[in-house]
Amino acid sequence: MDWRRAKSVLILAFLMLNLVLGYQLWSNIREGLSTSAKAGDLSPETLRIMEEKGIKLVENIYIPAETPELQDLTYRVRTKLSDGEKHVLKEPVESRIVFNEKQLIEGLGDIIPDIDQYVFDVTTSDDKKLILYRMEQMRPMFDVKLELYSEDQRIIAYRQDVIELVSTEKAVENPVLPATIAMAPLIEKFLASGAVIKEIKLGYHGQTFAKSDIQVSAPSWRVMLEDGNVYYIHAVSGEVVTEDELSS
Structure with a gap:
């Protein structure tokens, strides 16, 4: 028996086995992260x-x-959007800032309370009204909205739900x-x-x-x-x- 050749075959077989097992592991991880x-x-x-x-x-x-x-989630309503009038901005800002969190905070953070906790929702928005939802645990609260009113691609006014989360042992x-x-x-x-x-x-x-x-x-x-x-x-x-x- 040619032991040198047999040794080479075994090494190659182990390499192929490791490749197969590695691919299966990668596939399982990818599937789990889907x-x-x-x-x-x-x-x-x-x-x-x-x-x-x-x-x-x-x-x-x-x-x-x-x-x-x-x-x-249990929360206390501080400001209710449906009861409030539009707050007109003294200086309109470009509506494109809703797509960039940093620009949104820089543009409206000193005007709109807790704006860093709201995220733009393209599905419910249109060119006249931009909808943002309050986020909690990285998920939108569909009942808590911020409406930005746009005209000529500039935000001119807003209405907002402002809430305070209430902790509960239940x-x-x-x-x-x-x-x-x-x-x-x-x-x-x-x-x-x-x-x-x-x-x-x-x-x-x-x-x-x-x-x-x-x-x-x-x-x-x-x-x-x-x-x-x-x-x-x-x-x-x-x-x-x-x-x-x-x-x-």
Whole structure:
């Protein structure tokens, strides 16, 4: 037996094995870090209903695959957007600053309270009204908004929800339902035939109690349609709620 040749073959085999194992490890890590899924990841039953009702997702949209553990947020309303008049800026600023956090703070930080805690939302904005949401745990609070009014590509006024978070011992973190599972009852029971889904986003949302300054916001999936309709799915219980059902 040629031991030198046998030794070379064994070394080559071990190298190939290490390459295969390394690739598998890299693939598993990449899969674990993935934050999105495609429509094909919905259950076969949900896909069948979508086909029957002609429900579609806009091209290139992905369904979030994240399933973090989140808790309800309790907060006190200091300033309510719906009750306040527009605050007109003495000196308008260019609207493009909403795309850059540093420029936004430099341009409006001395004028608008807590602006560093709000993030621009392109899906709900247009050329006349720029919408920003208060962020908590890196997720938007859909009930807490900052509206910037734009004219000739310059911000001329604003209205704002200002809140103060309230700590509570009762708050418990729960794993959220995957969007692919949470969306099943929405598609089956709520969406009309021909509906087109343009965005699915995880944040916080809750019923608004008009007679109380204390509000509770729960982890929720927001599903926006091309026709402007918006649905919220409680990300723990799976309950589906429309915008019209949230005011009391």
